[in-house]
Amino acid sequence: MIEVVRGGWELFVIAWQESRYRLVLAVVLMIAQASAMPLAAPALAALTDSALAGDVRGATVAAVLVVVAVIAALTAGHFAHIFYFELGDRAVPRLERELIEMTNGSAGLEHHERPEYADKLQVLRQELHRAGWGSMEGLLNSLGLLVAISITAVLLARLNPLLLLLPLAAVPPLLLGRRAESIVNGARERSAPPSRHAKHLFGLVASAASAKELRVSGLESELRARQRRAWDDASEELWRGERRAVVLRTGGELFFAVAYVLGTLLVLRDAVAGRRGVGDVLLVLTLASQVNQQVTSSVATLQEMQRTGRVMGNLRWVRALVASQAPPPPDRDVPRLIRDGVELRGVSFTYPGTDRPVIADVDLALPAGGTVAFVGENGAGKTTLVKLLCRFYPVTTGTVTLDGTDFTRFPVDEWRARIATGFQDFARFELLARENVGVGGLAEIESADAVHDALRRARAEDVLDRLEDGIETQLGKTYADGVELSGGQWQKLALGRAMMRRDPLLLVLDEPTSALDAQAEHRLFERYAAGAREVGRRTGAITLLVSHRFSTVRMADLIVVVAGGRVREQGSHDELMAANGLYAELYTMQAAAYA
Numbered sequence: 001m002i003e004v005v006r007g008g009w010e011l012f013v014i015a016w017q018e019s020r021y022r023l024v025l026a027v028v029l030m031i032a033q034a035s036a037m038p039l040a041a042p043a044l045a046a047l048t049d050s051a052l053a054g055d056v057r058g059a060t061v062a063a064v065l066v067v068v069a070v071i072a073a074l075t076a077g078h079f080a081h082i083f084y085f086e087l088g089d090r091a092v093p094r095l096e097r098e099l100i101e102m103t104n105g106s107a108g109l110e111h112h113e114r115p116e117y118a119d120k121l122q123v124l125r126q127e128l129h130r131a132g133w134g135s136m137e138g139l140l141n142s143l144g145l146l147v148a149i150s151i152t153a154v155l156l157a158r159l160n161p162l163l164l165l166l167p168l169a170a171v172p173p174l175l176l177g178r179r180a181e182s183i184v185n186g187a188r189e190r191s192a193p194p195s196r197h198a199k200h201l202f203g204l205v206a207s208a209a210s211a212k213e214l215r216v217s218g219l220e221s222e223l224r225a226r227q228r229r230a231w232d233d234a235s236e237e238l239w240r241g242e243r244r245a246v247v248l249r250t251g252g253e254l255f256f257a258v259a260y261v262l263g264t265l266l267v268l269r270d271a272v273a274g275r276r277g278v279g280d281v282l283l284v285l286t287l288a289s290q291v292n293q294q295v296t297s298s299v300a301t302l303q304e305m306q307r308t309g310r311v312m313g314n315l316r317w318v319r320a321l322v323a324s325q326a327p328p329p330p331d332r333d334v335p336r337l338i339r340d341g342v343e344l345r346g347v348s349f350t351y352p353g354t355d356r357p358v359i360a361d362v363d364l365a366l367p368a369g370g371t372v373a374f375v376g377e378n379g380a381g382k383t384t385l386v387k388l389l390c391r392f393y394p395v396t397t398g399t400v401t402l403d404g405t406d407f408t409r410f411p412v413d414e415w416r417a418r419i420a421t422g423f424q425d426f427a428r429f430e431l432l433a434r435e436n437v438g439v440g441g442l443a444e445i446e447s448a449d450a451v452h453d454a455l456r457r458a459r460a461e462d463v464l465d466r467l468e469d470g471i472e473t474q475l476g477k478t479y480a481d482g483v484e485l486s487g488g489q490w491q492k493l494a495l496g497r498a499m500m501r502r503d504p505l506l507l508v509l510d511e512p513t514s515a516l517d518a519q520a521e522h523r524l525f526e527r528y529a530a531g532a533r534e535v536g537r538r539t540g541a542i543t544l545l546v547s548h549r550f551s552t553v554r555m556a557d558l559i560v561v562v563a564g565g566r567v568r569e570q571g572s573h574d575e576l577m578a579a580n581g582l583y584a585e586l587y588t589m590q591a592a593a594y595a
C-alpha cells in the first residue's frame, strides 16, 4: 500500500510540474463529478416525496437539482478526461526521457549486465505508457472516489448506521483484488526471462544477419522449437497467474453482492412497516447501487494504482542502481596533454553479476605518446582492459592514473570526449553515410570536409566508390533507397567514425579491422601507428591497438601480452622475441600459420 501511495504521489508531483492549471482543473472537475452522483440521490428522494405530497414548488426545485447533478455527473468527467489525458501525454515522454537518460546517460555500462535490471526494464518498457496515461486517470479517479464514497457514507449513515457496513463490505473485494494484482505482477515478472528469450530467438530466426549461419547449420527448426517452448513457458506462467487472480476477484465481488442485498432488505423492511417513506427506499436503492459501482471502480482504480506504484518503484530501483554507479564527484579537469602516461596499478576486475575476476593484478604503464598493443588469445581480457580505460566500468580493485592523478577524479564525460574508439563490435548506424561517420564528432557532423578527412585518415574512402550519392547516400536496408554495405565496409565507416576526433588523448582500435586479412590489418596498423606517433609527440596521446593477431602489431612501441586476465609479458617486439617466451612462441606459431 505504501508503494501505491508513494507512486501516486510521485505521479501527482510530475503532473504538478508539467502543468499546474491542467491538474487543478482536472481535480476540480473530478470532484464535481464525484459529488454529483451521490448528491443526485437525495434530490431524487426529495422529488419523489414532494411529488407524492403534491408539493409542486418543492418537486420543481428537487427536479432542477436532479437535472443539474446528472448533467454535472455526465459532463464534468468528460472534461476532466481531456485534461488528465493531456497530463498523461506530458508524463509519458517525460518518464521515457528519464529512462533513456538513466540507461544511456549513466557513466558506466554496469547496469546493462544485470539480469534483474533487464527484467525490470522489460516491465518498464511495457508499462510506462500505462503509467503515464492510465495512472493519471487512476490518480484522479482515486480522488473522485474518495469524495464520492465519503458523501455516500454520510447519506447512508443518516438513513441507518448499519448501512455503513455496506462500504465496509467493500474491503474484502479490495483486499482480494490487491492480492490478485500482485499475483499477476509476480507472474509477469517471472514470465519476463522466458519471454525475453523467446523474443531473442525470434529476432535470430527473423534477422537477415543470422540467416546465413542458421541455414548452413540447419538450425531453423531447432530454434523455432526452442522459441515456441520459451513462449509457451512465458504464456503458461502468465495464464496461471491470471487464473488464480480471476478466482480471487470473483470471490470478492460475490461477497459484496450478498452485503448489497442485505442492506436493501434492511430499509425495505422499515418501509413495509410504515416507518419510512418511498423517498428513503429510493434513496437507499440509488445509493446502494452507487456503492456497488464505487466498489467496482475502487478495485479497478486500486489495480491501476498498484501498477503505477510498481512502475514508479521499478523506476526508483533503476534510478538507485544507476546512481550507485555514479563515480565520486570529480575535482580535476582532464589535462590538455599527457606528460607521463596512463598507469594501472594492482588492477583487478570482475564483471557485475559474476564472481570470477577476468582481470587480475595488472600493473601496466602506457607511456605518453606511445603506441601500445594488447595481444592475446580470444577471451584473454584485452577488450575488458580497454573498457576499463574508457571508464565503462570502475575497476574492482587497484587504481588507474593519468599523469599520476586517479582516473576517478576526472569528470567521466570529459575523459570520454578525449578518447576515440573503433571497436570490433561496432554499431551500424543506418543513417546517411556522412552522419554515420560524423556521429564520431557531433560538432562536425554537417561538415563534408571533416567527414572526408576522417575517412581519408581511416583509409576508408574507397567505401564511397560504391555509393551513388557519395557521403549523402542513405545506408541500411530498413530504407527502400538505403544501400546495404558489406561487413568490412561497415567496419571501415566505423573506423572513419573513430577518426572524427582529431586530437584524442587515447585512440583505441580494438580489432576494428577484423574483417581484413592479417596483412591488410598489419599495413593499416602500421600507417595508423606512424600518424599516431606524430600526434603523440605533440600531445602525448596514446594509441592502443588490440589484436589477437601477433604479426599485425609488431611495430608497436610496447607490446603487452595478455593471458588469462593477467599481463604475461611486455616489451618491444625485439625484446619479446629475444626473451623467447610466450610472445615469441605464439608469434612464431602464427607466422608459420599465415606463411
Ligand SMILES: Nc1ncnc2c1ncn2[C@@H]1O[C@H](COP(=O)(O)OP(=O)(O)OP(=O)(O)O)[C@@H](O)[C@H]1O
Pocket (backbone or CB within 6 Å): 113, 351, 354, 358, 376, 377, 378, 379, 380, 381, 382, 383, 384, 385, 548
Ligand atoms: N559483459 C561481460 N560479462 C561477463 N563476462 C564477460 C563480459 N564480457 C567479457 N566477459 C568475459 O571476460 C573475459 C575476457 O573477455 P574480453 O572480451 O576482455 O577478451 P578479449 O581478450 O578481448 O577477447 P577477444 O579477442 O575474443 O575479443 C572472457 O572470459 C569473457 O567471457
